[in-house]
């Protein structure tokens with residue numbers, strides 16, 4: 001699918017323009033998708049009028065959120081002032097409704113003292129998502145951190161113990177407790193927390209340029225804040241800490257504050 005999107009885009013572009021080499025886009029042009037862009041170093045890149053950070057090698061990222069509009073305007077301005085504008089079409093998706101029952105009621109309707117804890121957890125997470133590290137760690141590409149049945153998909157509307165909640169902002173992978181979780185891409189460990197209210201043992205990686213990932217409900221944490229990890233490095237073990245009904249990994253990927261679909265980024269599970 002990834003490849004298909006890429007090829008369609010390019011063939012259409014090559015027919016109408018001769019300056020296609022000024023930008024290449026790989027990834028999923030759909031809601032929840034992440035695009036790995038590449039342009040000539042020094043070019044200025046804007047998406048819908050907003051300037052995007054570009055690495056010294058010309059890498060940049062575009063993320064389409066759960067409810068992204070069906071079109072986005074990409075504008076590349078070269079060092080010579082030449083402007084190349086194109087419309088990116090973003091495929092819409094439909095999202096499931098997932099009902100989960102049997103959660104402890106306190107994890108669905110928190111007590112006032114839990115709310116204090118939840119706010120502190122959220123501010124730790126927000127700090128990492130606000131990072132704008134200018135190192136393109138993400139250029140390693142992405143693999144699945146754990147393989148197993150996907151028990152929760154990105155974007156689904158959640159009804160927990162009968163109460164409508166926020167959409168699910170990651171991918172859940174069911175696996176035996178203790179299964180090793182690998183770093184899906186290069187990055188820096190930016191947060192290690194042993195007891196978040198919802199996510200239990202929680203870890204976050206910074207992949208650079210505003211792209212971060214989160215790993216929740218783990219039974220063990222195997223790295224420390226500040227560690228530089230390579231794709232495949234063991235970072236933790238699958239568990240059932242926090243708000244869960246069974247052992248699984250909740251994996252989330254976020255570009256700045258836009259949640260993306262990790263399953264699209266990792267591609268087919270082998």
Ligand SMILES: [Zn+2]
Pocket residue numbers: 152168170171172249250251
């Ligand atoms: Zn989840």
